[in-house]
Structure formats: structure tokens, C-alpha cells
Amino acid sequence: MSLWVDKHRPRDLMKLDYHKDQALRLKNLVQQSDFPHLLVYGPSGAGKKTRIMCLLRELYGSGAERLRQETMHFTTPSNKKIEIMTVSSNYHIEVNPTDVGIHDRVVIMDLVKNVAQTHQIDSSGQREFKVVILNEVDDLTKDAQHALRRTMEKYVTTCRLILIANSISRVIPAIRSRCLTIRVPAPTETEIASVLHAVCKKEGLSLPSELAMRIAKCADRNLRRALLMCESCKVQQYPFTPDQKVPEPDWQIYIRDTASLALSEQSPKKLGEVRQKLYELIIHGIPPDIIFAGLLKELVRNCDMAMKCQVANHAAQFEHRMRLGNKPIFHLEAFVAKFMAIYKKFVEESLGDAF
Amino acid sequence: MQKERKWFKPLFEFNDSSPPKKTKKNNPERKPSTNEKQLKVPIANIPSNINDKNWIKNFDPINVEDLAVHNKKIQEVNEWLKTTCVNSNNDMLFLSGPVGSGKTATIRTIASKYNIKISEWITPLDIEYPSEFGDYEFKESQSKKFLDFIINSANFTSLLDNNSCKLVLVEDFPNAFLRSPSEFIDILQQYKQRAKSPIVFICSDSHTDNKNTAFHLFSPSLKEQFNIHQIMFNSVSVTGLKAALKRAADIISKKYTTTYNVPTVDLIESVVNSSGGDIRSAILNLHFASLKGSVVNLETSIIKEKEVKNKTSRKKNTASNKFMSLGKDQTVSILHGVGRVLNPKEISTPDGRKSLSHAPKDVIEQFLSHPSSFINFLEENYLPHFSCINDVDKAASTLSEGDCMLAEWREKICQEYGLYTAVAGLMIANKSPVSAWNPVRGPKNMRIQYPSLNELPLLEPNYLYKGKVIVTDYLTYTKIIGS
Numbered sequence: 096m097s098l099w100v101d102k103h104r105p106r107d108l109m110k111l112d113y114h115k116d117q118a119l120r121l122k123n124l125v126q127q128s129d130f131p132h133l134l135v136y137g138p139s140g141a142g143k144k145t146r147i148m149c150l151l152r153e154l155y156g157s158g159a160e161r162l163r164q165e166t167m168h169f170t171t172p173s174n175k176k177i178e179i180m181t182v183s184s185n186y187h188i189e190v191n192p193t194d195v196g197i198h199d200r201v202v203i204m205d206l207v208k209n210v211a212q213t214h215q216i217d218s219s220g221q222r223e224f225k226v227v228i229l230n231e232v233d234d235l236t237k238d239a240q241h242a243l244r245r246t247m248e249k250y251v252t253t254c255r256l257i258l259i260a261n262s263i264s265r266v267i268p269a270i271r272s273r274c275l276t277i278r279v280p281a282p283t284e285t286e287i288a289s290v291l292h293a294v295c296k297k298e299g300l301s302l303p304s305e306l307a308m309r310i311a312k313c314a315d316r317n318l319r320r321a322l323l324m325c326e327s328c329k330v331q332q333y334p335f336t337p338d339q340k341v342p343e344p345d346w347q348i349y350i351r352d353t354a355s356l357a358l359s360e361q362s363p364k365k366l367g368e369v370r371q372k373l374y375e376l377i378i379h380g381i382p383p384d385i386i387f388a389g390l391l392k393e394l395v396r397n398c399d400m401a402m403k404c405q406v407a408n409h410a411a412q413f414e415h416r417m418r419l420g421n422k423p424i425f426h427l428e429a430f431v432a433k434f435m436a437i438y439k440k441f442v443e444e445s446l447g448d449a450f
Numbered sequence: 451m452q453k454e455r456k457w458f459k460p461l462f463e464f465n466d467s468s469p470p471k472k473t474k475k476n477n478p479e480r481k482p483s484t485n486e487k488q489l490k491v492p493i494a495n496i497p498s499n500i501n502d503k504n505w506i507k508n509f510d511p512i513n514v515e516d517l518a519v520h521n522k523k524i525q526e527v528n529e530w531l532k533t534t535c536v537n538s539n540n541d542m543l544f545l546s547g548p549v550g551s552g553k554t555a556t557i558r559t560i561a562s563k564y565n566i567k568i569s570e571w572i573t574p575l576d577i578e579y580p581s582e583f584g585d586y587e588f589k590e591s592q593s594k595k596f597l598d599f600i601i602n603s604a605n606f607t608s609l610l611d612n613n614s615c616k617l618v619l620v621e622d623f624p625n626a627f628l629r630s631p632s633e634f635i636d637i638l639q640q641y642k643q644r645a646k647s648p649i650v651f652i653c654s655d656s657h658t659d660n661k662n663t664a665f666h667l668f669s670p671s672l673k674e675q676f677n678i679h680q681i682m683f684n685s686v687s688v689t690g691l692k693a694a695l696k697r698a699a700d701i702i703s704k705k706y707t708t709t710y711n712v713p714t715v716d717l718i719e720s721v722v723n724s725s726g727g728d729i730r731s732a733i734l735n736l737h738f739a740s741l742k743g744s745v746v747n748l749e750t751s752i753i754k755e756k757e758v759k760n761k762t763s764r765k766k767n768t769a770s771n772k773f774m775s776l777g778k779d780q781t782v783s784i785l786h787g788v789g790r791v792l793n794p795k796e797i798s799t800p801d802g803r804k805s806l807s808h809a810p811k812d813v814i815e816q817f818l819s820h821p822s823s824f825i826n827f828l829e830e831n832y833l834p835h836f837s838c839i840n841d842v843d844k845a846a847s848t849l850s851e852g853d854c855m856l857a858e859w860r861e862k863i864c865q866e867y868g869l870y871t872a873v874a875g876l877m878i879a880n881k882s883p884v885s886a887w888n889p890v891r892g893p894k895n896m897r898i899q900y901p902s903l904n905e906l907p908l909l910e911p912n913y914l915y916k917g918k919v920i921v922t923d924y925l926t927y928t929k930i931i932g933s
Contacts, residue, residue: 097908097910098908098909098910098928098931101909101910101913139918139919139922139923140923162912162913163912164911164912180914181914182912182913182914189914190914191914191916191917194917230914230916231916231918317923319919319923320923320927323923323924323926323927323928323931324927326927326931327926327927327930327931330930330931330933331930342926342927342930343926344922344923344925344926344927345925345926346921346922346926361839362839363833363834363836363837363838363839363842364833366833366839366842367833367834370833374894374896377896377898378896378897378898378899379898379899379921380898380899380900380917380918380920380921381921381922382918382922385922413850416850416851416853416854417850419854419857420850420853420854420856420857421822421853421856421857422826422829422853422896424829424896425829425846425849425850425852425853426850426853428829428846428849428850429843429846429847429849429850432839432842432843432845432846432847433843433846433847435839435842435843436839436840436842436843439839439840
């Protein structure tokens, strides 16, 4: 049994549910004999990967869908052995270079070199190039991004790169200019709702439109999450009722608890407890920027406008520093401490006014 | 071959105090000092009134009471030696401690008290001589030689010795063991089976983990397996140093007044302060500071020392314990450093201004380990010292700034700035410190553990998932759907 997300993933560019105009343009792009490097970006769950897989199918036919997993080994200049998981077909290879942390540069250089140096055996009726898909390009180290720039130019005849990122603000301009950048915006809530309806229809279920809208709202314009939510709703209760509970991701609940802890008391001791919770979140792999956003949203819920502005300002500042720095926990904690100080002052002043 | 051997031999005959038979026993540490002496004597134009070539031996402890080590430690070593040597079993002892804390001296002195013969392993030089035919002769491996040596010297007495107890001392570990600690385990096993005398290992602590023999070779499991008794030495206390130097001063005034000026109390004091608990360096400094010299370059160095002394004594009046030192720079261990930063002490100067007893600049200068590891320690431990959230806010902000600067690894100076920002921020921010005992905790390991695909059977096997996405989207719902 596979998940709905995977089962009902569109396989053809023309069968996509939204951004149809863009899909048509992509199809035209591929039907030309050649295309440039691509940089596909957009928020999580908008359908970047789906579009790329459709594109590959358009390029190479159904052979691009026969995937296999492989673990590749690399040696860093400091003689450290690293291994990385790749998924590939005969025509393309896909990796998450960020899996190896600071050694991502080696992976990018060696991998692209490997792929680029092997020519297609049977070139009749095939494209002359292979495709390398690199995920999370915005999280690459600067070193790796610069290495990427060189490799892109060098091997342009034998391979095409498709880069995937959430935002291009952290991709160096040199790469941005070498690629055709394609933005995949997040689907609107109505689009999500219609996808949910379509999927439920295929599954032979009837979905009340109120529930579909509620799921779409909860999912934060993330189609993947919406489909997962919908499927777990079905597991929890079927037939659907319009007011049934939509399960939230558990880390969101955890962040809310953390925020309420910070609101309950403003003391170094409480901050210590908050820190433990932040540790938990980070170690479990919740991206720190999501923690920042979640915390801010929960913390300012009860604040007046002036304070909201102040807190958001500090959040932005510390989040920026976090991007520059090494240790997310430092900045998360500094933000919570800052919030506690502001909130405490606010509470004391409002108490003073009351008497 | 014959010729080369002869050419090589005289090097080992410097040391007239050890029996010539055991060439391995020669301590190479002493060679430079003898050479140095030979050089120095003609330049200094001092009539050779030092009888022993090894002048540092003049001050070697003779009786157990002369040791500068804490009495408890001496007792501990004493007990162990007494019980094992009397029973003559093959127990193992492991002494660890900072350099110059008197580990070797303690063992030697106590052994001589009980008339125990010490055979020490010195790793031989790996020089290969080609044979007449031009190829290299077969050499046995270092570890094999080591094993032969320790077992032979543990089991067989020399003809020249009276039949006393024996002890094998290993201070100089063959490099082979650093590369493959498993070999060391094998050798210990052999020793346990075949040898009949106790063996003592001595290891100096070092701050860098990867070169720390004590840490590397003597893992807890190894100690348990071979029942190795460990005694940890601390650096020599100020009183211990003073007593030892006083003894040295006595020896000088009795025997060597021609070579040395009799050191004054002030001089001894400054030597103690500059040695940082290292008895060997203290003796060296004393030697240097009190040498009588008629030649120019020696005199200048004495003046230098006087300046040093003046500085130290002046600084002492202002109740600061940072000394310009002749010998060792003062260093601070990581825990000590954390303590200094998180419990800042304020002292008021005579002109009414307040200043910190350990200025942030001094703390970071004396600090040895990597800035980011120090900051991690600070951030893990600073919270319990604060009572007011406003102070925490300031401290946390500076830590965050510090982290930003530390991230810029391309600029060397940024590391220092980052460290300084964080340290100074933490020291100044805390206006109302909590005074309670807070054990120092090590920083948490922040390695992210993404769930493996095996834990999530619902996911497609041949699809590349991103760790982040698995955690934020799939994890919760696959649990619900799978149940």
C-alpha cells in the first residue's frame, strides 16, 4: 500500500492539476532538442519534484521512471570516507548533497564529473546528455556553490543540472544567472481543495467540501501535507464529517507547547526548560527556520500591535544571524530570552497601570 | 658495519651513572643537557666546579620527604609498590598527570627506598643501515622489541645486580601503539601471562585529544581487563613547590656557591609563580635565575629575570595572579575558564573604579582549546548563574553575536573577536549572579538524526526523500495512516 501522495502523483506534464500554463511551456522547452540548466524553486510541497519527474519522462520516456537506489562513496581531500544515497535511472541521477554536511563540495564535483564523463552507450534516438538533479541547493555551503558554478560550465555538453531550492535568495548570483530559473508557487487553498476532491474521487470516497477547505487551510498551502492530512483523516474516521478533527503535525504541537512555556513565566529557569525543548526539536531535524516561524506565530498571539512589531523585528534579526552563524540553538535561545525580557516588561507595566 | 657501530657507540657513554651494559636504559632526555653543559661551560668561563655533568641531578630528590608531590599521592604509590613488589606479582600501575608533576621522580625515589631495580624502556631510534650488499637487513618490529624488553627485564636479573625486586617502567611508548592500540592489548596479555614483575606506565596529560596517549591507549575497558591501578597526579601545589625550591636553595648554599648566587626568598617566590605547578620547569628556572655569570649574555638574562621578578611582585600587590613568566605561560583548562567567565569577581581599584579580577582579554589569551568549543561550554552552562531575565537577554544576545563571528572561519581574527564578544558579554551582563554550586555540563551533541527509511515502511522505496521533509511532513501522518 503506498501513500496517496505517491500513488496519485501526476506522471505527465499535461495531467498536472495547477500551473497548467507553466506545464505547457515546460513541454515546449523539452520538445526543442536541448534545454539549459534549470533552477526550480518554490516552497515545500508546491510540486517542484513532480514537475521535474514529468519533465524527465517527457525527455526520456518511461525509462526515466525505472528508479534504483545506490550508495555512492567519495573520499574527501582530508581522506575521510563519505557515503551518500543516490536515486538514479539510466538517464538521470538524483542526490541530496546536504546529507554529507560540509563535505558537499566533494560530492558535487565528483558526482557531476562521474556522470559527465560517461557518455550514453546507445545514443540513437536518445538525448546526448544525462541529467543530474541536486536537491536543497540553497542549503549548500558557499564552497560547494562555487564549485557547482565551475562544473556547470565545464560539462555542459554531456550533462544538464536541475537544481531544486526553496528560495533563491541563498543561491549565489553566479548560479542563478547560469540557469533558467523556474518558480513553482505554492497552490492556493482552492487549488488544494480541488486536488483533494479529485484524489478522493479516484479512491472512491466522498469528501465534504467544508472538510476539504479546512484541510487546505491547515496544510499551510503545502499540497503534500494536505494529501497526507486527508489520508490520515480517512484512517481516523470514515465516512468523513465536515467538522472532524484534522490531525496536525506533532512538531507544530510541540512548538506551541514551547511557546506557552515561554509565556507562562519569564525567568532563567523557564528559559532553561525552553532550551531543552528547542534541543529536542533541532535534534529531531525540524529546520530551525521553521522553529523560528512557529515560535513567532505562537508568541505574538496575545501581544498588542506595537509589541508584535518589536518581537517580529527581533525574530528577523536573530534568524538572520542564525543563517550567518553555526549553532541555531544560540540564536533561538537569544530570541526567546529577548521575547521574555520584552514580555515581562510589558506585563509589569500593564499591572502597574491596573493599580 | 663494525666501524659504524664504533662510531655510534660513544654517544651512549656520556652517562656514567648508569651501567653501560644496558644501552637502552640511557635516557636520551639527558643527552641534550650534557651537551648543553659542555657548550656552556667554556663560554661562561666558569671553572668546572660542577662535578656532576647532569646538573639538574644535583637537585633530584633523594628521600621520599624531598618530593614536592602531595603526601597522599606518595602514600598511594608507596602502598602499591610495597604490596606488589613484596608479593612480586605482575600487577600494572598507570600514572597520569600534567607534565612536571613529579610522576617519574616519585616512582624512582620510592623504588630506591625499597631497593627496587627499575628498568626503563626507551624506544630505540629507527635507523636502518644497509648491509654490505646494499639491501636493508631485516629488523624486528618495534612492538616485538618492546615485548621482549619488558618481559626480559621483568623476569631476568642482571649478573651485576644483587637479587633485588624488579620493576619495569614505560614512559616512552613506541609509536606503533599510537597507530594500533590493539597491538598494545596483545602485548599486555602476553605480559600478564609470562612476566613476574610489576610494570608501571607513565603518561603526561595533554590538552589535545588526538595526541593524548593516556586517553587513547588506556581506555576504561582496558584498565578493567588488566586490572590496571590508576593514580592521577595533580600539578604540584604552591607549598610543595616552595618546599622543593627551598631544598634546592639549601643545596646551593651548601655545595654550589661558586656556580650560583644563593637565591633569595623573592626570587624563589617569582619562580614558583611562573612555573605553573611544574616542578621540573621550576628547577630549570631557578637554575637560570640564580646562575652566577661573568659573561655578557648571561648577565643580561639575569637582568631580564630581575625585571620579570619586579613585574611579578608589583603585579602581586594589585592582587592579580597573572604573571609575566620566564618559564611557562599560565594556561587555563576549559572548566577553569568556564568558571572564571561565569563567576566574574569584581574588585575595586584604589581610585574607586570597579574592574574584573580576570579581565576577559586575559581569560581568552590563557585559553588553549578551540574558541567554538569554549563558547559551546559557556552557552550550555551560563543559565543557572543568572537570576534576572533581562541580564539573560543581554548575555544570550552577545552569545549569538559571538557565534556569528566564529562562523567566519576565513578570517583568523574573527575567531578572537567572537570569543571576546561572548566572554566579555557574559562577564558584564550578569548584574545579580546566583551563587550556588553548578556542576559544569558538557555541550550537547547536536547531530541531527533523521529517521531512516526502514522505520517508515509506507514510503516508496526508490524515491529520494529529503530528511527535512520526512520529519516535517511524513513522520506524523505515516504513523497515523500506518496504525
